[in-house]
Amino acid sequence: MRSWPGNERRDDGPPEYDQSMTERKMRVTVTIDPHLAAYAEQLVEAGQADSVSAVVNSALEARRLRDQRARRLWRDLTAQADPEKAARMKAHVDAQLAALPASHRYR
């Protein structure tokens, strides 16, 4: 279930050190598209990655960092917002939504 940035947790998630340095690797079985598997193997053969696992690990870490960055921006920018102004804007929008034809208000 997605829980952010609309309903976010207040902590920043895991601590920001390289967990691979402190935790044992976990073995998981994944299924990936053939062209991605071929690309990972190509990276290994070219010496640009130690293993297919390293490629997958790296891609997941990039995804984790991207999620974390987005979560932080949403949290920090909404925290800096003027809550009264935002509430006035929402009330104004709500009033307009309530005035729409029923066909555009409900499902």
Add this chain to the structure above:
Amino acid sequence: MSVDEGASPAPVVLDASVLIEAARGDGEIMTLIQGYDAEGRPLLIPVLAVTAAALDTRSEDAEAILYGLERLASSVIVPVQDAEQALALAAVTARTGLDPYDAHAAVIADAEICPILTLDAAKWQEHARDLDEPLHFVEIAEPDGA
């Protein structure tokens, strides 16, 4: 039973003007979006409006904010799915004079029978009757006297 009882709120389409302000880091707009997300109101986000916002603000932060939109529980990124939809979008663009980013919002609002959330009511006022069914739009603004 009244219409209100048991009915869920209709979706709203976020147009490019809203996404542009969010991508610029406007905290009040982002708070507003979060508020509707928390209420469970479906937020339809035209993929071309995301493109418009990314083009407006070329930064990693803007991209991260737009990426975060997709992670909202109630958001749905609406693609241009196939050639038929692409051609329909071209037809609406040509017919209305809207740019493709906003034409995509118009096509979605027309198909889903729901309003467009915008910061630019004047633009939609001009084009509200360009389609077979009138478009309905809701402007984000501070009310007069606030």
